Amino acid sequence: MNKVLLICPKEYTNKIDNVDIIRYDKNKDWVDTINNVGMEKSLIELKRYSLYKKVIFTNNINDINTESVNVSRNMIYSYDCGLEYKNTESNNDLVNNRLSLKKPNLYNWYSDSLTFDIISNITKKLWEKLEYNHKKDDVDKFLCYLSMMNIHIEKL
Numbered sequence: 001m002n003k004v005l006l007i008c009p010k011e012y013t014n015k016i017d018n019v020d021i022i023r024y025d026k027n028k029d030w031v032d033t034i035n036n037v038g039m040e041k042s043l044i045e046l047k048r049y050s051l052y053k054k055v056i057f058t059n060n061i062n063d064i065n066t067e068s069v070n071v072s073r074n075m076i077y078s079y080d081c082g083l084e085y086k087n088t089e090s091n092n093d094l095v096n097n098r099l100s101l102k103k104p105n106l107y108n109w110y111s112d113s114l115t116f117d118i119i120s121n122i123t124k125k126l127w128e129k130l131e132y133n134h135k136k137d138d139v140d141k142f143l144c145y146l147s148m149m150n151i152h153i154e155k156l
Contacts, residue, residue, distance in 0.1 A: 004066050005113075007037050012061050018068050020044065020052075026059060028037035030106050030138065031127045036124040038120020041113070051113035056063075059107040071112040074151050076119070078104035082139070102153040103139050104146070113150075118149050 010023035022040050024033045034057070045051050054071055058064050063079045071077065084101040111119070121135055122145055130136075132144035146153065 003052060004056065005041060006055045006064070006066065007041075007055065007057045008061055009059055014061075016066055029124075031122055031124050034120045034122060038117060041120070042117065045113065052112055052116075053112070053115055055116040056110040057107060057116070058109075063108060064110075071110070073112060073117075074110045074115055074118075074149075075154055076104060076111045076115065076146065076151060077154045077156055078102070079108040079156050080086065080105050081109075081153060083155070101143075102155055103143050104153050106138055106142055115151060119146070 003018055005022065006016065007022045007024060009026045011026075012021075012023065015021070022037050024037055027135045037057075041052070041055065054066075054069065056064050056066065058080070060078070082103045082105070084103060126145075127141060130141040130144045132140035132147075143153075
């Protein structure tokens with residue numbers, strides 16, 4: 001049985017049944033954090049000869065669901081995704097919502113193991129160059145990186 005991996009701040013000390021935990025330092029840079037935990041995750045999987053069913057990357061333990069759910073390749077499922085609304089002339093809410101840009105938080109999302117591997121391969125050199133719509137804040141850079149890697153966002 002493939003397990004769930006929870007990646008959370010080192011301040012969180014509880015154990016959860018059937019969940020492996022990798023803890024990170026919230027004070028470290030996001031790129032270093034995701035890259036380091038990505039390597040740790042891969043090392044665990046190599047030793048076990050199996051991939052994690054679901055990888056949860058969060059800084060908010062209260063919002064997560066560790067239960068078994070289907071995850072798709074090239075998708076991240078965001079707990080607190082922001083929306084940048086696009087307004088059309090029709091002002092149809094359904095159309096506006098479909099055209100709106102989903103912007104995931106750097107934290108508080110989950111994916112399958114292979115998608116997490118893609119995301120955690122980001123380097124500082126690439127991160128510094130990224131921008132989206134001439135914006136350089138971290139959320140927009142993350143969205144740009146996900147788009148480059150053909151990773152889609154699902155808001156929970």
